[in-house]
Amino acid sequence: MKTVYETYQNEMMYPDLDIHQACRRLSQAIQCRTTSYVDVSKVDDAQFKRLHDVIRTSFPQVMHHGEVSMHGNSMLIKLTGSDQTLKPILLMSHLDVVPVVKGTEKDWTYGPYSGAIADGMIWGRGALDIKNMVFAILEAVEYCLTHAMNLKRTIYCAFGEDEETCNTGSARMAAYLKKQGVQLEFVLDEGGGEIIDGDVYGAKGSLVSSICLSEKGYADLLLEAKSVGGHSSNPVHGTSLGHLAKAITAIAEHPLPARLSELNKAALRTLAPKINQEPMKTYVSSIEAHENAILDYYLNSEELYNQVSTTIAPTMICEGAQAGNVMPQNMWAVINFRLACHDSIDTLLEACSKLVGDEIKCSYIQANDASAISRYDSYGYQKLTETLQTFFGGVSFIPNLVTGSTDARNYECICDTVLRYGPFIEEAEIVSKGVHGTNERISIRAYAQGIRSLIHLIQQTCK
Incomplete structure (x- = not known):
C-alpha cells in the first residue's frame, strides 16, 4: 500500500493560501491549555478565554462578517448568506483537549503545549484532536471572505468546549439553534x-476511506458486589471478588447478537465494483442472499468486527482486601460497551442483569444509544465525496460508522445529514500513537490539504 501522502493531489490549488501563517495560528491555539474534565471545577476558563482571543484576533474577516455568540466556553459563529431559501450548513469541531499524562511530558520530542513547528510537523496536544479542524475551518472561511466570495448559503461554525468529556457545549448550541427554528442542510x-487497504473488504489493490454517517452508542456499566468480608478460612458463600469475577466473565462471554446494518450494506454496495477477492466477490453479488456469510466475515475480521457488534471491554476494578487471608468487602467494576445501532441501552442492561444473578447490582454510570444513521443519498454527502475525490486520488469513499463517539449527534435534532470526516489524512502510525498520546502532531502537508478541502467544500456548497 502506498503512503497516504501519495494520494494527495491538487496541492497547488489556492496558491496564495499562506500555509506558513496558518501553521503559526494553529501553533498559538495549541499553546492554550484548554483541557476539559468531568469535574468542571478543574477546567481553566482563562485558557479557554485565551483561545477565544486567539480566534478573534487571527480571523478579522470572519469576525467582521460573522455574528459570534458564546455558550459557556463554546463558540458559535454565524455568517449569514444572501439566499435565505437555502438551508445553512454547520462546520464543527471542539476546543478542548484531553490531559497530558503526568510524568510523560519529558517523553515528548517537543513540549506538549509548545505548538512547535519543526521537522515538517506542528506538535502538541490538539494538533490532531482536534484544534487542527477548528482552525482549518476558520482558515477556509477567512480565505473565502478575503477573496470576496459572495456567501449565498449561511454558514455556522460551532466549536464545543467539552467533547472529550460531557458534550454539554454542543448540546447547548444545538438547543439554541433549534429554538431559533434552524434546519441545516x-x-x-x-x-x-x-x-486503509481495501484488502480488508476483499478489494485488493484499492484504497478505502470511510465517511461516517453514524456513531455507536456508549455505556459504562457499573457492577457492584456487596459483602461484609471476614476471615478467608470460611468462604462458604464465596467472596465479593469471586462474584464480581464471575459476573465480568459471564458478560464478556455472552455478547449481544451481531447484525449487518443498512449502513454496512451501503458500504459494500458502494465498494462492490472494487471487490475482486473471494469470498467477498461472491457475497456482494447479492448482499441480501449472503447476509449471514458477510456477517461471519466481519466477525472474523479484527478490523471489521466492531462495525456489526456491541463491543465489551472490562476497564476498571476496585482494590480488593488488604491482606491475602482477608475476604474483601464491597467491590465494584466497570465494563465499557460501544453499542451497535441495532442494540439499545435498555436491552443491554436487561441482558447483563440476567447474566450476573442476584449477587451483583448493575447500573449505568453513563449511557446513550447509537446515533441516527444520516442520509447517504443527500446533497451534503455528495458534495463532500466530490471534494475528497478532488484532493485524494485513487481512494474509494464509502459510507460507514464511527466506532467511537463525537458530539455531532447533538445536531441530529435539526439535521438529517450529519457527516463525520476530518480531511487531515495522516500516516496511520502518526494517528494511532499521537491521538490522546505522546508526541501528538500533524504534518504541515496534511494540515494544508485539509484547509484546501474545506475551502473547496465551502465554495461548492455556499457560493
Missing part, C-alpha cells in the same frame, strides 16, 4: 479521515 464534524 448538513453538518460536518471530525471522524473518518483514514485511508
